[in-house]
Amino acid sequence: MRSSGISVIVVVRHLAWLVLILCSWPRVAAAQAQQAPKTDPVEAAALNTILGRWGKKASWEWNISGELCSGFASTEIDWDYYPTINPFIKCDCSFSNNTLCHITKLGINLNNFTGVLPEELGNMTKLQQLRASDNGFIGKIPHYFGSMTNLEDIMSFSGFEGNSFEGPIPENLSNLTRLENFTGIFPSSAT
Numbered sequence: 001m002r003s004s005g006i007s008v009i010v011v012v013r014h015l016a017w018l019v020l021i022l023c024s025w026p027r028v029a030a031a032q033a034q035q036a037p038k039t040d041p042v043e044a045a046a047l048n049t050i051l052g053r054w055g056k057k058a059s060w061e062w063n064i065s066g067e068l069c070s071g072f073a074s075t076e077i078d079w080d081y082y083p084t085i086n087p088f089i090k091c092d093c094s095f096s097n098n099t100l101c102h103i104t105k106l107g108i109n110l111n112n113f114t115g116v117l118p119e120e121l122g123n124m125t126k127l128q129q130l131r132a133s134d135n136g137f138i139g140k141i142p143h144y145f146g147s148m149t150n151l152e153d154i155m156s157f158s159g160f161e162g163n164s165f166e167g168p169i170p171e172n173l174s175n176l177t178r179l180e181n182f183t184g185i186f187p188s189s190a191t
């Protein structure tokens with residue numbers, strides 16, 4: 001009973017491999033024929049500067065051969081499935097006929113980063129989600145968030161959770177019409 005169950009699993013596994021190989025064959029060829037998309041150079045430089053200053057490296061799982069928007073950063077699979085990759089980014093590589101990637105998500109929770117939020121973050125203009133909770137960030141909430149019009153979600157940004165931002169909230173954050181989830185506590189002087 002038990003051993004037949006195991007052998008069924010083995011057969012299924014072999015079948016799965018076969019299906020995987022057969023399906024990926026033409027796709028690998030197609031991917032090689034088409035140029036791999038490149039990360040927006042301004043965003044890549046900004047991220048390299050930011051992580052470098054914090055003494056962090058991009059994971060090899062997404063900085064494949066120096067291209068930041070590759071590997072797990074550019075797949076369709078949501079970043080919630082990779083809780084151990086930290087810092088982590090996700091990219092949208094569908095720009096300019098699938099040749100250009102913009103960084104759309106940045107996750108830096110729980111990294112013990114300190115100081116003010118880096119200015120270069122403002123160069124990631126296509127950012128939709130930022131997760132920056134449980135660090136040691138201090139200082140004012142930067143004005144450049146007012147220009148990041150794609151921002152939908154600043155998760156626990158009062159970073160708010162586990163950081164020590166001080167008010168006031170920049171007035172032009174009200175221009176962030178797409179911001180849905182601004183969780184955490186607003187600095188008291190903003191009210």
Ligand SMILES: *[C@@H]1O[C@H](CO)[C@@H](O)[C@H](O)[C@H]1NC(C)=O
Pocket residue numbers: 042043045046049119120122123
């Ligand atoms: C990013 O923005 C800052 C000013 O906010 C600027 O000085 C810098 O050159 C920009 N570029 C990069 C790649 O960081």
Ligand SMILES: *[C@@H]1O[C@H](CO)[C@@H](O)[C@H](O)[C@H]1NC(C)=O
Pocket residue numbers: 047048051052056057058059063065066067
């Ligand atoms: C990404 O990889 C390249 C090449 O290995 C390296 O020069 C660069 O510093 C890496 N970026 C980060 C943020 O670790």
Ligand SMILES: *[C@@H]1O[C@H](CO)[C@@H](O)[C@H](O)[C@H]1NC(C)=O
Pocket residue numbers: 034097
């Ligand atoms: C987009 O890429 C496809 C092939 O990858 C090509 O056939 C098409 O002409 C390209 N379109 C433009 C506008 O460059």
Ligand SMILES: *[C@@H]1O[C@H](CO)[C@@H](O)[C@H](O)[C@H]1NC(C)=O
Pocket residue numbers: 110111112
């Ligand atoms: C952050 O600091 C705490 C306490 O010092 C430590 O336990 C934890 O490993 C640090 N986390 C990182 C990502 O360095």
Ligand SMILES: *[C@@H]1O[C@H](CO)[C@@H](O)[C@H](O)[C@H]1NC(C)=O
Pocket residue numbers: 143144146147148172175
């Ligand atoms: C918000 O204000 C800052 C500084 O006052 C400015 O640099 C930025 O462009 C403003 N953003 C918007 C969307 O108005």
Ligand SMILES: *[C@@H]1O[C@H](CO)[C@@H](O)[C@H](O)[C@H]1NC(C)=O
Pocket residue numbers: 146171172173174175
């Ligand atoms: C919001 O954006 C509009 C135009 O996009 C601008 O006229 C207005 O001054 C902005 N408000 C703030 C508070 O920056």
Ligand SMILES: *[C@@H]1O[C@H](CO)[C@@H](O)[C@H](O)[C@H]1NC(C)=O
Pocket residue numbers: 152153180181
């Ligand atoms: C905002 O929060 C709601 C409820 O928690 C959730 O359903 C929605 O997906 C969130 N939006 C974004 C952009 O994460």
